[in-house]
Amino acid sequence: MSEQTLGGLVADFAVTAGTDGVPDDVATSVQQRVLDVLGLCVAAHRLPTSAAILAHVVDQGGHPQATAIGLPTQVTAGQAALANGVLAHSLDYDDTHLPSVLHPSAAVVPAALAAAEHGGASGEQVVRAVAVGLEVAVRLGMAGYDEELGNSVYFEHGQHATSITGAMGAAVAASLLYGADRKGVLDALGLTASMASGIIEANRTGGTVKRLHCGLAAQAGVAAAQLVRRGFTGPPTVLEGRFGFFEAWLHGRYSPTAVSAGLGTEWSVPGIFFKPYPANHFTHAVIDAGLAFRARGVAPEDVVSITVGVAPSVIRTIGEPIEVKRAPETGYQAQFSAPYAVTAGLFGGGGLGLGLDDFTDALAQDPARRAVMARVEVVPDQRCGAIYPHQFPAVVTLRTGSGEELVEEVLANRGGPARPLSDDELGRKFTDNVAGRLDPAAADAVRRGVLDLRAAGDLSAVLTQLSSLTTPEEPS
Template identity: 80%
Template sequence: MTTLAQQLGAFAEQSYAGGVPDDVAASVQQRVLDVLGLCVAAHRLPTSAAAIGHVLDQGGHPQATAVGVPTRVTAAQAAFANGILAHSLDYDDTHLPSVLHPSASVVPAALAAAEHAGASGEQVVRAVAVGLEVAVRLGMAGYDEQLGNSVFFEHGQHATSITGAMGSAVAASLLYGADPVDALGLTASMAAGVIEANRTGGTVKRLHCGLAAQAGVTAAQLVRRGFTGPPTVLEGRFGFFEAWLHGQFFPDAVTDALGSHWSVPGIFFKPYPANHFTHTSIDAGCAFRERGILPEDVGSIVIGAPASVIRTIGQPIEVKRAPETGYQAQFSGPYAVTAGLFGGGGLGLGLDDFTDELAQDPARRAVMALVDVVPDPRCDAIYPFQFPAVVTLTTTSGEVLVEEVLTNRGGPARPLSDDELATKFADNVAGRLDADAASVVRRAVAGLRTATDVTDLLSPLKKEFR
């Protein structure tokens, strides 16, 4: 009997050899541009400097580009660095309802392996597409329809890094000419991620996609040198699903319509640099502002949200009402609606709207102190296919205003246009990448499918960013 890993491996090899649908390829190109912009933008963070410093301390053969580093590093370390950068701003894409961020690990892994192996742009596109599909399908195998949530998430596990490592391994194995089944078999012993930092602080989550990308590249390299993995790595008695989900998984999500239905184009882009659960609250705050409500007009705000997300954006409520850092603000429902009410840059709110100074701003904290986050049954019925919010604002004069935001901007129901994604990229690289270099990257992404390698894509990014 063919195992789940063997079915995924056959799909990967067939798609890599025969090509992927044009809409899937176009979506991959958009995600490559998005990830590279995020990698540049993340250089503003002290954790990024720490990660780059760690990578440079490792030494090794020059094989691949870490964004913002003039000299090449090993492929595994490039994947590690770029995965950290891509995920650190919480601005990377999200698949629903699996609630994972696939591109921030798969794209860095594929670019590092491609540069090391001398792969073409078309090969990169195909490998990324397959890696994303594998990551999403494994994530969906942990989605329980009756529970209405990811079993990974219920266990405190970060599916982003767990299934992202597996997708990264498949992408890297294709580019290296290694067996994707064995790559899955090895990577299952490396995949990990715990999300307690979402609740109470810490910057460890920024490492998750870097570790996933590094694991995928490392596994593919080891397979190429002769290491093998169990073909029953996914469904086996001591396999991936038993270890992570205690055997509670849905194998049809892995295999149904594999190769004919692609999840990649439906992955949600993020318009705002914050935890995706907060985005509809941001939209509500922006809508109140457009209706003429000023911060000083607020008497109270109640965010109605899916019960499952409240532990991330509303608990402990005293912490969420008074974030100490911009990073904590990215996971705060009270900050999200408040920031939308104040207004900002980018596509409505940008990176400069999530700073330590603004998180501690007395005027914003005065509004945040008036915000509650409560369960809403309408939102529960929609989650996790969207992250809806029903936000009720009562003014100081007693007027009651309601904004229902039931679909996420950036997803299939409210997609971002190419121009909006270009605006996001430009906002992300502003002040770090000059206009000419930014144009070179955009053109290289647009022409990726005909490129002989990834040199033109990555060369403009081999400089120090401050």
């Protein structure tokens, strides 16, 4: 029976790629994504929630098996996956696949690193497992993409596809690294389907629970792989069954060909978008517009009004409730605010245009910024809607006190295939993320080691560098 199931097809693909390898462009992309995730894990140490999750995993105790970034003592593989998944996703700076609108690396990479370190896997095995896990997560996400609706059905249901399909991808990656065969991978999918979860209401009205999502997904994937090794089994029809994954999450409204078509020959991994800015991806084109206005000589005090036109589907995330989005209380809330995004662009920043230090509590509450935010409207734009979710475009109109009307159209996102980040820009992002917390020599060793991960016998040389971080004085 399992031979005809979608889960069986996924398991066949996973084991074949794990044995035979993946294309060079896929492997290169994976190494870049591992580096990106590790930089984000280091950068996230600035957050109180990061201290909380690290304290939590230390408190759980258990056998030393894997590294949680920034902890000098190893924890269990599951706890390392949890901690690093939380760190990787906490800054909203992790990669995005479109049009599924999910962030696969923040769940898959932490699970793979934990399982690999625990099981003593090679760098080549890690690259293959991450590639497969990312591909599975993306394909399950795309199975819930409705072309007619122009949006993810997961999202329409209030579900966080990242943590749901990310858990499934994490399970496949971890299973391969623990040496699972085809049946073991399929069983791990069957177990993980009962662990995957996540809702996204916090995007709208606040709360830090979303930071947990990728950590819980990574932990679920590792736990499922470990439990299968001890004899637990799952249903072979876990994906398409009457009470399976797609019925539970999508109410039976899914595309099986999104999972099966070209599986093993057509890879989504290289096309996943890197994030140049540490904010919700829906805001990135809005940031670009703000930066462009600044480059044209517009000062914040010149602004009379700003109209941000975006795809109708994203307004509930970055434009509603508008009174909240115009007055974010925290840097985290500012990451989900279109009024803050265009305002921050006008004020200018660091990093690749805006950096982590441009999203602080103090700046979110800054009276000068709030004065501009109060003049921002967020409205539906039909042209943006026609492009979404293949890109997250914005058309922004700014009116000045002199009566001038300026328009910036940003129809493609930086970091994707249409506007890729260069190797230097990705390197700068990593360097910015670890600055002040990782010694420059250690940072260079990590960067070189990860970008040549396929040649590594194991992960020890990289992860040892990340087990101890310094704590710089943070901006208020």
